[in-house]
Every structure is written in C-alpha cells, then in structure tokens.
Amino acid sequence: MIHPTPRLRFAPSPTGPLHLGGARTAMYNWAAARAMGGAFLLRIEDTDQARSTDASLQIILAGLRWLGIDWDEGPEKGGDFGPYFQMQRLPLYRAAADRLLASGHAYRCYCSSERIEAVREAQKAAKSSFLGYDGHCRQLTDAQRTDFERQGVVPNVRFRMPEGRALRVHDLILGDVDVNTKDFDDWVMLRPDGVPLYNFACVVDDIGMKITHVVRGNEHFQNGIKQRLLFEALGHECPQFAHIPLILNAEGKKLSKRDADTNMLDYRDKGFPPEAVFNYIALLGWGFSADRDVFSRDEMVQAFRIDGIGKSGAKFDEEKLRWMCGEYVRRWSPAECLERATPWLQSVVPANAFAAHRAWLQNVLACYQERVALLAEFAAKVAWCFADPAMDEAAQKNLAKDPAACDWLRGYADVLAASNAPASFPAPRGAVDTQVVLPTKKDGAPVAAMCDTPAQIEAACRAFTERIGVKFGSFVHPVRAALTGTDKGPGLFDVVFLLGKDTSVRRLRAAADSIAG
Numbered sequence: 001m002i003h004p005t006p007r008l009r010f011a012p013s014p015t016g017p018l019h020l021g022g023a024r025t026a027m028y029n030w031a032a033a034r035a036m037g038g039a040f041l042l043r044i045e046d047t048d049q050a051r052s053t054d055a056s057l058q059i060i061l062a063g064l065r066w067l068g069i070d071w072d073e074g075p076e077k078g079g080d081f082g083p084y085f086q087m088q089r090l091p092l093y094r095a096a097a098d099r100l101l102a103s104g105h106a107y108r109c110y111c112s113s114e115r116i117e118a119v120r121e122a123q124k125a126a127k128s129s130f131l132g133y134d135g136h137c138r139q140l141t142d143a144q145r146t147d148f149e150r151q152g153v154v155p156n157v158r159f160r161m162p163e164g165r166a167l168r169v170h171d172l173i174l175g176d177v178d179v180n181t182k183d184f185d186d187w188v189m190l191r192p193d194g195v196p197l198y199n200f201a202c203v204v205d206d207i208g209m210k211i212t213h214v215v216r217g218n219e220h221f222q223n224g225i226k227q228r229l230l231f232e233a234l235g236h237e238c239p240q241f242a243h244i245p246l247i248l249n250a251e252g253k254k255l256s257k258r259d260a261d262t263n264m265l266d267y268r269d270k271g272f273p274p275e276a277v278f279n280y281i282a283l284l285g286w287g288f289s290a291d292r293d294v295f296s297r298d299e300m301v302q303a304f305r306i307d308g309i310g311k312s313g314a315k316f317d318e319e320k321l322r323w324m325c326g327e328y329v330r331r332w333s334p335a336e337c338l339e340r341a342t343p344w345l346q347s348v349v350p351a352n353a354f355a356a357h358r359a360w361l362q363n364v365l366a367c368y369q370e371r372v373a374l375l376a377e378f379a380a381k382v383a384w385c386f387a388d389p390a391m392d393e394a395a396q397k398n399l400a401k402d403p404a405a406c407d408w409l410r411g412y413a414d415v416l417a418a419s420n421a422p423a424s425f426p427a428p429r430g431a432v433d434t435q436v437v438l439p440t441k442k443d444g445a446p447v448a449a450m451c452d453t454p455a456q457i458e459a460a461c462r463a464f465t466e467r468i469g470v471k472f473g474s475f476v477h478p479v480r481a482a483l484t485g486t487d488k489g490p491g492l493f494d495v496v497f498l499l500g501k502d503t504s505v506r507r508l509r510a511a512a513d514s515i516a517g
C-alpha cells in the first residue's frame, strides 16, 4: 500500500559536491513535497565506501541549505523512518534479500569476476545485442551450491529478472513507455560483504521510507525498470516515477564540469544570490508562467506540479543566470544589499565603516545596484570610494585630452573647497554648513554655494563651468577620471557627494598635479 501522505526524497551519494543537476533534482522533489503538503526527506546513499566522504556530505548539506531547500527527515533531523544513511541499514537489506531468496525472486551467484568478464568479452566478440550476466547460477542445484560454499566462495545475490516480459510503464514526465525485460540481465542486489547495490538499496529504502513519488535524472530510467520489478517481487506498489531530462550546455550536449560550476558552494563563494540561483535552476525544465521568469520559492511551491516538468532537455545559460542575479540585486533595498554584500566588501571597506557609516555605505551600494549581478562585484566597483584609485587607460585618456584640464581641476577643487559640501566621507549630514560666498558668474549673478545634495553639487558645478566658459560635457570627463580613476560609475555628482569635500578636493588637485607633471 502506498502511504497516504506524499513523501519524496533526495538521495545523494556523498561522493562529490552538490552540483547543478543534483540541486535541480532536490529542488523538484522538495517543491513537489511542499506543493502537496507532504514530507521531503534526505537519504544518504553511502554504499560506495571508497568514494563516500563526510566532507562531501557536508558540502551537499551546505549546498541545499544555501539554496533554501530544507528537509523534514534525514541527517541532522532524524525522523521516524530512519536510519537515513544506507550503511546504517545493512540488516534491512539482508532481511529483504533473504525474503527474495526464499520466494525465488533472487538467487545466489558464485561466479568469479573473471568468469563474468570472460562472458562479457565473448558477448562482445560475438557482437551480441545482449551484454550482461548470462544467468549461469540461475539453476544451480543444492549440491552445486553446497559445493561452492564448502570451497569458501561467498556469493553475490542476484535478482531474477522475469524472462521476456513486455511492460508498459507510466512515467509522470515521459508518459507511457514500452520496455521488455529481455534487455536486462539478472543484476546483483547484494555483494558478498553484505553491502547492497544501488537499485536494491533504493527499493528497500523507498519501501521502508514510504516514498510515494520519485523525481530524478533520466539516467535512472532503466534502473527504474529494474526497481519496478523489485517492488513487485517484494509485494509493494511502486512509487510514481518522474525522470527529468538532462541539463544541456549551449551546444545541446550533456552539461559537463567545463560548462558550469558544478559545486553549488562555488556559486555561493562567487556571490551569486542564492534566491537567483534557486530561481534559475527551477527554470531548467519547468516554467512558472508564460510571462514570468522571476519568482520566489513560495510562489514556486504554489505553482509546482511534477507533470509540469518538460520532456526536453533544458539548456544551461550562464548569461541568463547572471541576468537573473541582477534582477534580484536590483529588487533589494540598499540595506539588504549591504547586508548581503558585507562578506565581500570587507576587503575594501574599513572595518569601522560598517557600523559607524551604514547609511552612507548603503548610498554607495545603491549607486551600483543597477550594474551588479553578483554580490562579489560590489567590492571592486566601490573600491575607489575608500582608496585613491589608480587611473585606468580610459581615465588617463580623459585627463590628457584637453591641456586646459589641469586648470579646470584646480579651479573646481577650489570651488568645492569653498562650498559647504560634506567635509569628508562620510560626513555627518548637517555638520558642515558654512555658507561660503562663491565667485559670481560673468553677469554678476551669484553661484549656488549650497552643496548639500548631489543636485546642489551639480548646480554649483554647472555654474563654475559657465563662469570659466567650458562645455559641461568636456569638463565632466577629466573630473570623473580624477575622482574615480575610471570613466564608468554612478553620476558624477553622486561621486562628489559620496566622496565628500576633502577627498574630492585632494584627488582633483593630485590629478591636476599629475597632468602638470
């Protein structure tokens, strides 16, 4: 009997990190469980003892947590259907194997690996359409068995596949698929050391953990056939299977390590917002709606259905992933941006600024929210605020373009120095308020002296350019170069505002000196 509550699982082998495909499988099972009001559990398939490590397990768990995929049962949680590590379930596999041996659905195989290898070579040489175990030990007599045991041969336990049985299996994604058991050999369930192989352990556990739906990569479709027959042999209904298409690279081939960061934690460490990565992965085979690609975890859960997963392979597109990241960064408040970007900003922002000048820092980041996709990118973008920047090539060109630039920079430095612009980063607002009378325009009208906001700084700057008779457009380039060391960035008057008077004046004068040589 199928358990009435939907129960889904993610069953990673801790032999490597959580990669993109695994994250998608986990997510779809998680979303389906949440959508149906069921349980989502983690089962650790650690029977490959040579390759399973605790380090990999920790990386997988951290990857899931980072994506916001939580589990109801499993490692660190426990649950009523444990243990959740296969190596702690060996007696359960032994018992199931004994039942299958007793019912004749399984048999002991004493063939040596050399014999099995020789059979395979012969099949290959004969260009046989069937490659696999030849069923040699299917019909051993009791006497033959005893003989092997007496020689100390410890057998594998093999599943006896029904011969030449045609099956129509239903997959929630692939629909009805016709298969025939003649294409399968009698596969090993349990090794001589009592450690189960994947298909066997998986079924024993799916039964024991009352799994109702299995969503996984379609590299497991053939395994699913073996598993269905095993469920049948054990007298249990098979969960509903859903095999998801592969993730493809830009050329339409299977995604490899070269195409994408396969470890979720690499995305974390590079500053990809986890919600954006989650959102992007969700779209690798499933769609939220025809006109919306950006959605939250909750919205996904509201809308998710297993049979809504597409049949064709989804292409991984790094550019779209980055676009998605930008969408998230843009939507955050500056406070949230600062919170999230702090680990990366620590390399460029003085430690005391995080507490003492929070609002100011938020203003700095807000200037870049439109231009940044990854949290890590903020640091390089805002570094000019904190340390006098080296001039890049574009900045050097802009400084060298007009020989008069040296005078403009000096003049503008004087204007700023005499203004009430905030003294220095990050100036306490309102603390500097000496109303300095600035030079007047040619026609005698006073130039705005208030430089308390970017708009006022701009007005004062425009007045200055008019006074000295320079086109505003030509003027701003060397000024930006002097202040930021580049030709990109936020509006020039945001730059002056953020840097404050002291730093701006110092940098303008230093640049002028460098031109003067």
Ligand code: GLU
Residues within 6 Å of the ligand: 010, 011, 012, 013, 045, 202, 215, 216, 220
């Ligand atoms: N340990 C298997 C894997 O990582 C699980 C497959 C399954 O979900 O049945 O591929």
